[in-house]
Amino acid sequence: MTPLLRLTTARWAALACMLIAGLVALRWAFRIDLGDWLPGLNEAGIVAATLLLAGSAAVWFMAGWPQGQPPSAKAGHVVRGLALLLAVMPVLMLIEAASGMSLGIDFGRGALPSAQNPHPGRISPNACFGFLLLFASMALLAGRADRLARRLSTACIAGAALIAALGVLGYLLNLEQLYHWGSFNRLTLPTALGLALLATALWELRLRWTGVQQRLDLHERRITHRSLAVLALVAVAAGAGGFAALAPEFERMRKQDVYASAVVTGEALTSAVDQGVWLAETIATRPVVVEQLVQLADNPADAARRERLRAITGSLLTAGVTAARFVGTAGTTLAEAGKFAAQADTPSLALARDYAPTSRLLWSSGFILATDRPVTDRGEVVGRFQSEQRLALMDRLVLRVHDSDASADVLICNRVDAVASCVPSKLYPTAFTIPMFDASGRVNLPINRALLGESGVLLTPDLRGKPVVAAYVPLARTGLAMVVKADIEAVFATIRERLGWLVLLMCGLTLVGTWVLRLHVRPLVKQLANEQARCRAILDHSGDAFIAIDVEGCVTDWNLQAQALFGYSATEATGQRLAELIIPAESRAAHQAGMARFRHTGQGRVVNQRVEVAAQHRDGRRIDVELSVAASPTHSGDGYTAHAFVRDIGQRKAAASQLAASEQRMRDITNAIPALVGVFDAEQRCIYANDLALKVHGLRPESAIGMTMKEGLGEQSYALHEAYVQAVLQGHPQSFEGTLPWRGGTGHFQVHLVPMRDALTQAVNGFYLMTFDITELRSAQLQQERSERRLRAITDNLPALISHLDAEGRYLFANRQFETMLGLPPEQLLGKHIGEVRDKAYVEQVMPWLRRAMAGETVVFEPETGPRGGDARKYQQTYVPEFDAGGHVTGVFAVTFDITERKLTEQRVSDAQAHLKAIADNLPVLISYIDRHHRLTFVNKTFKEWMGVDPEQAIGTHLKALIGPDLYAQRLPAIEEALGGQRVEFDVASQALGVTRQLHTIYIPDRHIDGSVSGIYALSSDVTLTKEAERRLQDLARNDPLTGLPNRREFEHRLVLALARARRSHKAMALIFMDVDHFKGINDGHGHAAGDVVLKEFANRVRNAVRATDTAARLAGDEFIVILEGLHDAAEASQVASKLVDAIRAPMLLPSGQEISVTTSLGMACWGGTGDGADDILDRADRALYRAKAAGRDTFAQTVF
Structure with missing residues (x-):
């Protein structure tokens, strides 16, 4: 974040x-009275505050743009859109002012209209x-x-600055005409200051917008224009400052004068009223007047007395009384002299009741005191004295105030x-009233203060809304109050007139000073321009790139060598941040940190040092520089620039x-x-030896240099080299x-010696020695030859074609x-292309595969060749790519x-598999193969017939998904046992396609040679x-075929079980023999067929007469037996026996249609836990x-034991 001391002028102004906009908004939001802090704060509205706040925020944002460069397209669109949006409200308010209608956008929030602020x-x-104008300039500055x-931006900023300056100057000089147009709202001082600050900020942005590169030949013109502007500003500031300095003292003196005039005038007016009241009271109490009225009260028809009273009344007109009248107790006029001015509509002010309760101050082309006094005799009212006195002194005093200034006026009012009720005055030709208090209950005008007994002098707006100096005093005990006021503009007219002459004088001096300054500056500017041109020529033709950087890290100078070195022209580079031009991305953070430190201290790693760094060209390549x-410190001393x-x-x-x-x-x-490797001079002294030579000979580099070849190699080795050394030196x-x-x-060693020659003379001045240890090479060559022979023998005897292609x-x-x-000898193939030695059909088959192998893919394929020995042959070829390092x-x-x-x-x-599958598909057996993962890998056609599933869909499917989780859980133990190597057989019922089948299933393990099982x-x-069939045989073995009842064998089995259950449950049971x-x-009478019918019906009746849990069986012939279980006692068995006798007794119908009566005899044994x-x-x-x-017969007998 930028420190406050580092803010630009534009941002300071913003x-x-x-701050001003915030104060206005704070006052509007919380209704705080801040008028004492800055005049006009209470009048400025939230709309002006919003526009100032938004405009200053936009200026703050624009101040961060690169100097001399247009903003980005996105930033430009944002600012132009904001400027257009902000311009809507001023346009709408101008429409309101022109049309006189309200659009509801003023947001006055309960403020009352006034003369200065009607809206x-x-x-x-x-x-x-x-x-x-400011928003238009903002939009222009957001473009190119x-x-x-x-020009347009300059004109807009100048116009807005002029409006703001006139407003501020009008407030300083108390010239309302400079900031108040017609009957519209006046320009408030906070708004004027805000406009001036925004214009200042936008002007700095406008200077930065055009860039810092200036033509040298325009220096003189710029200095002249700026000097004229500065001197004019100084002149205006001096005049305004002089006025501001004199104004308070002059204002104080003028206030004292006005107040003194008000006090003197008020005392004189009070004295005039006192005299008038005293005169009326004196007349009303004169003895002669009382006497006349007493007598007329006793005798109203006394003409002499009336005439005497008329004479007295007429004599009163010579004492300043303009009209007099005596009225009797009945209200009739007794005597009258002069003409009364008071009419029903004559403005009048009642005097205080404790002062002159029946007296009034009238206004009729002047002030008139109207009195109505009772005339009393010994406390009894005998009549009334009414009079009017023109207060000439009061008129003269007021006229003197009016004549003192064109705007001076005197207000006299009562409460x-x-x-407050007031009589007409110079500026108010008719009587009027004023509320004593404003909406908040406060005294709002000087006359009200005077009526409350206060006196003083104020600078305040009057009823016209114009600022005035007003002195206010109460008029003693009369109940009246007076205000003497004059327009501030008129008050300061004299000093403004003198100030005007002073301004003209200052303007003349400014012009003369500018002309003289130009005469002296012109040669300096020319010299400066020449020096700058010379410096520019030196820098442009310098072999080094020169770059100047301001405190923000932006380029301000860029010579030709910099353009050639980095690829940016001076126009493109100027105003851009250096970090974004030539600093590589990975170094920008460190560069910016260093620049931040440099801006404050002027110190850094590269300051006054030559440092090698990496830079970046426009095209992105790196440059070593x-x-x-x-x-260099800046002129303001708040930072450092860099060159x-x-x-x-x-x-x-x-x-290098x-x-x-x-x-x-x-x-x-x-x-x-x-x-x-060694290098030796002509004297065979070593001047270089590689690491291997040093290591082999056990030498250090410093000891080897300068050593002779003989010393280094030794006698035996040198003797081997000596003849060759002499030859190489030749x-x-x-x-x-x-x-x-x-x-x-x-x-084994291989030695090479090469002469070393002088670069200029080509004379031999030494030689290079290179010795290879080829011991291992020789050994490897022998080993390789043996390996190649062995490999050749192997490959030649493999039953495969093996080759290597490049x-x-x-x-x-x-x-x-x-x-x-x-039939192709290898010798004919080596070095030949495959297409040259193999037949065309074969080459066409293998070339696609060969290309894939050449692309790096291992391929396996099966080409076919023509008949060899009468048959076509098939081959499997594998191509494996060979890769280098x-x-x-x-x-x-x-x-x-x-x-x-x-x-x-x-x-x-x-x-063979096809034959086996055909056989399997035609067997009436479901054949399948299940692998170790319980997936079906084979099923025959019977699978589809029985299960309704296509074999192709079943193959590969897990058994669980095919037969369901429940059935799979039943089969799983058998499957696991079979996969463990055991043959498994079991019977199971299968329900599929609506058919129930009893299946006999065998799981046979699929064993490998090694004993492992891969499936079943x-x-x-x-x-x-x-x-x-088995079930039917079992039924025949257990049941009687005629009656369907259990036979003797089944009965005997069930009897044993029934006795066992009775012993376990400790309950009685019975056996009925019938x-x-x-x-x-x-049989003899009706035939055996009829006998069989009787036996069947007999069996049915027995079966229906006993419980389902009881057993009814046929032993043989006509003998039947019943087992009763779970009895509580013998009586329960007797009931069953009786029921059986009754059931049999009913007639039976023979096939011939004849009914016969059949009975039965029962023998019953009830077992209670004993017996054998x-x-x-x-x-x-x-x-x-x-x-x-x-x-x-046809009954039963029982035995209980």
Whole structure:
């Protein structure tokens, strides 16, 4: 954030304008009386405050734009839009002023109209024009600085400044005409100051807008114009200041004069009224008058007395009384002299009751005292004396005040309840009244203060709304008050007249001073221009770039070398921030931090130093430069500017870097070479040795330099080199190989010697020595030869075509199988393109795959060749790309296998699988394969017939998704057991497509050779018919085929179970043994068919007579038996027995239609927890049956035990 001391003039002015607008808004919002702080604050409205606040905020924003450069398009649109929006309100208020109608936009908030402010809250017309001019200039400054825009903006700012200056000057000189137009609202002082501040801020923005580059030949004109402006401003300020200095004293003296005049006049007026009242009272109390009225009261018809009274009345007119009248007690006029001026509409003021209760002050072309006094005799009213006295002295005193000034006036008023009633005056020709108090209950005018007994003098607006100096005094005990006032404008007329002559004199002196200043400045300006031109020429032709920077970090000077170095013209660079022009992005933060410190201290890392830094060209490339900066304090002393000289050191650094790189490269190369490298002079002294040479010979660099070759190599090695050294010193390059003892064995070395020549004379002045240790190379060569032979033997014997092609498709290697399989010897392939040695059809097949491999992809494909030996052959080829260290494809390795036999085998397997699938699809068995993940990988057609699911959709589906989670949970244990290697068989019921099937399912593990299980074979057979047959057989084994009741075997089984349950529950049970009475007779008489019908009906009646939990069974023939369980006692069994006898007794219908009567005999054994088991209870029931038969049949007998 910018410190306050660092704010520009524009922002200072905007800040002050915001403060004024804030005070107005504060007063409007909270209704605080701030009129004592700044005159006019209470009159300024919220609309003016809003416009000032918004305008100053826009100026603050615009002050941050780069100097001399147009703003960004977005910022310009924002400011122009804001200016247009702000201009709406002044235009609407001008429409209000012109039309006289209210648009409801004044926002007066309860303020009362006044003469100065007839429309509270509304902006005055001159303020509206000022705002419009400022907003227009703001919109212009948001665009490009062309000639028309500069002129229009200047005119708008000047017009607004003139309106504001006239307003401020009018308030200073008390010249209302300068700020109050007609009957409209007047321009308030806060608004005038705000307009002046905004105009000042916009003018500075206008200067910055046009940039800092100025033509040197215009210096004289600018100095002249600015000198004239400054001197004129000084003259005006001096005049206004003189007036402001004299005005308070003159005002004080004038107020004293007015007050003194008011006091003297008031005392004189009071004295005149006192004399008039005294005169009327004296006349009314004269004895002769009392005597006459007493006698006339006793004898009204006494003509002599009346005449005497008329004579007395007439004599009164010579004492200043203009009219007199005596009235009797009956109200009749007794005597009258003179002409009474008082009429019904004559303005009058009643005097105080405790002063002269029946007297009034009249106004009729002058002041008249009208009295009405009672005439009394010994306390009894005998008549009244009425008179009028023209107060000539009072008229003369008032006229003298009027003659003292054209605007001077005297107001005389009294108080009637809550109003002040006043007689006509010079400025108010008719009588009028004034409220004693304003809406807030305060005394609002000087006359009201006087009527309340106060006296003093004020500078205040009068009833016309014009500022006046008003002295106010009460007129003693009369109940009257007086105000003597004069317009302030008239009060200060004399001093303004003298000030006008002074202004003319100052203007003349200003013009003369400007002319003299121009005469003296012209040679200095020319000299300055010449010096600046010379400096500019020096800077423009300097070999270094020169850049000047202001305190904001913006460029103010940019020479030709800077333009050539960085690519920006002076016009483009000037006004731009240096950080955005030439500082690389990664260094801008550090640069801005350094500039912030430099602006305050003038110190920095680059100040008065030559520093190498990196800069950025317009096109984005980096430039190495040498920078030197000088600091200069600003004229205001609030910061430092910078002058930088920049030199391109790119070539110098490049040369130095190239040299250093060359030397380092030589060292790196020699150190990287796997050789001993040395450089020797003509005396065979070492001047350089690489790291390997130093290491091998155990020398340090400083000790090796200057050592002779013989000392360094030793006797044996030097002897090997000596002859070649002598030859190379003659200028002949030498190379040889030799062996020397090396690391405990024999080493092989390759030595090269190259003569070193003088660059100028080409004479040999030394030689270069390079020794390669080729011991490992020799060993590796031998090893490589053996490896290649071994690899060749392997590849030649592999049953595959193996080859290596380069990036262009030429054979680099081919094994012997090419000759064996294709009849192409490898020697004929090497170096040849594939298209040159292979047939066209084959090449067309493989080229797309070869191109993919050349692109870096490993490919596998199966081409087909023509018949060989009578049959077409199939191959599988694999192309593997070969990459270099940089990841680029340098060739392709190709491996080709003859897969004809494999394909034939695969076809046979496929055919066999098809046959097996055809068999499986036609078997009435559901066959499927489930893998280890419980997914179906095979199902036959029976799956679709039974399950309604297409096999293709089922394959790959998880078993859980196919058969549902519940059924899957039932099958899961069996599946896991089968996947564990166990054969699993189980029966299950299947419901699908509305058909219920009983399936016998077998899970067979799919074992590998290693014993692992990869899945299970599932075979499901439909055994529904078999299960149904088994069920029927079981039913025949357990039930009687004729009656459907359980047979003897089932009965015996159930009896055992029933006895066990009875023992566990401790409840009674009963066994009923029964047969058909005389059944043999039925068979013999009606036939066996009728007997079977009787048995069936008998069985049905027994079954229906017992509970569902009881068991009814047929033992044999006509013998039936019933097991009753869960009985409470024997009585409950007896009820069932009785029910059975009754059920059988009902007639039965034979097939022939004949009804017969059938009865039964029952023997019942009730078991209560004792006995020997099933045989025992059966025996007891049988014996009971015999007892029933012995009892005559159609009844029952029972045994309880």
